[in-house]
Amino acid sequence: MEKNVIIIGAGAAGLMCTIESGKRGRSVLILDHAKKTGSKIRISGGGHCNFTNINASPDKYLSYNPHFCKSALSRFTPHDFISMLEKNGIKYHEKEPGQLFCNESSAEIVNMLHNECKEAGVEIRLNCHISEIKKHGSFVISTNLGAFQAESLVIATGGLSYPELGTTGFGHTVPRKLGIRVTPVKPALVPLTFSKKDLGIFGELSGVSINASVSCNRREFRGDILFTHRGLSGPTVLQISSYWNQGDSIIVNLLPATDAYELFLAKQQSKMEMKNFLPQYLPKRFIQKWCDFTTVPTLSE
Numbered sequence: 001m002e003k004n005v006i007i008i009g010a011g012a013a014g015l016m017c018t019i020e021s022g023k024r025g026r027s028v029l030i031l032d033h034a035k036k037t038g039s040k041i042r043i044s045g046g047g048h049c050n051f052t053n054i055n056a057s058p059d060k061y062l063s064y065n066p067h068f069c070k071s072a073l074s075r076f077t078p079h080d081f082i083s084m085l086e087k088n089g090i091k092y093h094e095k096e097p098g099q100l101f102c103n104e105s106s107a108e109i110v111n112m113l114h115n116e117c118k119e120a121g122v123e124i125r126l127n128c129h130i131s132e133i134k135k136h137g138s139f140v141i142s143t144n145l146g147a148f149q150a151e152s153l154v155i156a157t158g159g160l161s162y163p164e165l166g167t168t169g170f171g172h173t174v175p176r177k178l179g180i181r182v183t184p185v186k187p188a189l190v191p192l193t194f195s196k197k198d199l200g201i202f203g204e205l206s207g208v209s210i211n212a213s214v215s216c217n218r219r220e221f222r223g224d225i226l227f228t229h230r231g232l233s234g235p236t237v238l239q240i241s242s243y244w245n246q247g248d249s250i251i252v253n254l255l256p257a258t259d260a261y262e263l264f265l266a267k268q269q270s271k272m273e274m275k276n277f278l279p280q281y282l283p284k285r286f287i288q289k290w291c292d293f294t295t296v297p298t299l300s301e
């Protein structure tokens with residue numbers, strides 16, 4: 001079978017690329033080894049898919065080529081995606097300023113992308129396992145469903161996270177085999193996990209959340225941090241992880257809105273025990289563990 005474009009990977013990126021190529025009148029085939037499309041979209045945003053942010057702008061993206069984002073965002077804006085939702089009758093709401101979520105479920109986004117694929121006249125083949133890709137002028141893709149040929153090939157097989165959802169690293173190995181340079185990758189927007197010996201009281205504090213400021217490499221984020229049985233998570237920690245490189249320190253300020261000196265002065269005047277005084281400012285469970293674990297500083301120190 002010969003097509004203008006073959007796209008491998010029916011996730012968010014592959015489906016959007018398929019729709020846009022189809023709309024331009026190209027004959028398009030999308031292949032995926034999974035049983036269904038958009039597995040990551042289905043679990044995104046806690047099942048409600050945070051499908052766009054109306055304040056999205058190039059300066060909010062981390063990229064080896066910052067100009068790519070300028071061009072991409074000017075050609076397809078958050079409002080273009082909102083128009084697609086409205087055309088498909090999907091209701092949505094704003095959570096944090098600018099963050100838009102589906103009222104019902106993330107599956108609505110997958111259904112919408114399917115409708116758009118249908119409208120653009122593209123073909124989707126699932127359970128398709130690729131064994132070989134060769135380039136003889138055009139691309140020849142050998143699979144369990146037969147061989148497919150196309151002038152253009154897009155590999156949209158996602159990053160390395162969540163292998164249980166079908167991620168394979170395919171998009172990193174195939175281009176290398178075809179002689180295409182691949183930029184180095186590193187984890188981003190991830191929780192921090194500690195080795196057993198560094199875990200200390202973190203495991204015992206699992207579930208405690210604190211409004212803190214977290215900084216690394218001259219970037220600072222303010223919001224919730226969450227203790228987990230493996231380390232630290234929460235929106236602020238996920239954000240700072242993108243700026244962390246091996247060996248860097250991350251500074252966590254647990255009282256960003258409070259002058260610590262004034263606080264300890266007030267504590268000394270109150271004659272209360274630290275364990276009883278600090279829960280006015282920080283969660284009681286955290287203070288109890290922290291006071292048991294560490295020597296709490298006094299003003300003279």
Ligand SMILES: Cc1cc2nc3c(=O)[nH]c(=O)nc-3n(C[C@H](O)[C@H](O)[C@H](O)COP(=O)(O)OP(=O)(O)OC[C@H]3O[C@@H](n4cnc5c(N)ncnc54)[C@H](O)[C@@H]3O)c2cc1C
Nearest residue numbers: 009010011012013032033034040044045050157158166170
């Ligand atoms: C828990 C969670 C919550 C999230 N919440 C949000 C959110 O609310 N908002 C948001 O914008 N983003 C969110 N994200 C991120 C977002 O889901 C991903 O960035 C996005 O789905 C990635 O899309 P993708 O098309 O690049 O890759 P993927 O969704 O990973 O799609 C890749 C596709 O390629 C297929 N594939 C892989 N290897 C092969 C192969 N060898 N042969 C054939 N097919 C292959 C896979 O089966 C898959 O269908 C969340 C992610 C997670 C994990």
